[in-house]
Amino acid sequence: MLHKTRGIALSYIRYRESSIIAKIYTEAFGIQTYIVNGVRSSKSKTNRIAFFQPLTLLDMVVYHKRKEDSIHRISEIKCYAPFFTIPYDVTKSGLALFMTEMLGKTLREEENNEPLFHFIEQSVLYLDEAETGFENFHIQFLVQLAHYLGFGVETVHDLESELKANHYPHLPDAQEHQVTEQMLENGYGLSVALDRTRRANILEKMIFFYKIHMEGLGEIKSLDVLREVLR
Numbered sequence: 001m002l003h004k005t006r007g008i009a010l011s012y013i014r015y016r017e018s019s020i021i022a023k024i025y026t027e028a029f030g031i032q033t034y035i036v037n038g039v040r041s042s043k044s045k046t047n048r049i050a051f052f053q054p055l056t057l058l059d060m061v062v063y064h065k066r067k068e069d070s071i072h073r074i075s076e077i078k079c080y081a082p083f084f085t086i087p088y089d090v091t092k093s094g095l096a097l098f099m100t101e102m103l104g105k106t107l108r109e110e111e112n113n114e115p116l117f118h119f120i121e122q123s124v125l126y127l128d129e130a131e132t133g134f135e136n137f138h139i140q141f142l143v144q145l146a147h148y149l150g151f152g153v154e155t156v157h158d159l160e161s162e163l164k165a166n167h168y169p170h171l172p173d174a175q176e177h178q179v180t181e182q183m184l185e186n187g188y189g190l191s192v193a194l195d196r197t198r199r200a201n202i203l204e205k206m207i208f209f210y211k212i213h214m215e216g217l218g219e220i221k222s223l224d225v226l227r228e229v230l231r
Contacts, residue, residue: 002061002075003028008120009056010104012036021071022052023104026060027117030109033071034062048077054100055124057081086128094229095127095138098222102142105217106149106210116148126188133191135230136183136199140190142206143183151213156181163205166212176201196231 005028
């Protein structure tokens with residue numbers, strides 16, 4: 001049966017000679033896997049592989065036979081909001097890579113969740129459109145995403161109490177404590193004076209917080225990229 005849905009591309013792997021298997025977070029069906037034939041063929045007249053680059057915002061017509069099926073097919077696809085800066089800005093590309101990895105590890109529901117989809121969509125659009133003040137975007141993204149995943153905290157006291165109860169080794173200094181509090185209380189665009197070491201410490205704290213609630217989160221490989229692009 002054919003369905004219309006919007007989607008956010010997360011990742012893909014090569015499959016056979018010219019196909020891919022793509023992971024996409026959809027508005028109608030949650031996280032889904034699609035096989036796409038012929039996108040890597042030299043005979044392809046269009047660059048369809050570009051649709052599956054991380055965080056690309058997609059309009060799709062998809063073919064789902066049964067809910068029990070683990071892999072589905074795409075009938076039609078197009079990008080509804082082309083990026084202006086993310087692919088061309090090294091810092092934004094690094095932030096997007098981290099965002100994509102975290103989404104790939106935390107989005108597990110195969111059912112619709114429109115508030116979560118809209119939050120991710122608006123976060124992607126914010127990052128692409130932001131001219132300044134996005135150096136803490138990845139931390140603020142994790143703070144807000146936690147609420148949609150069901151384990152967000154309201155205050156820095158609640159966060160640090162939970163970290164302490166789970167034997168987190170690093171104690172925040174006064175500035176880290178204050179900045180974390182500001183991030184919990186504000187949305188994107190918060191501009192705070194934060195050096196590289198303290199930003200890394202706060203991010204490490206948030207990832208540990210996620211590991212408390214998300215079993216099997218594992219190593220976050222994109223952290224190495226963030227260390228290079230965020231000075």
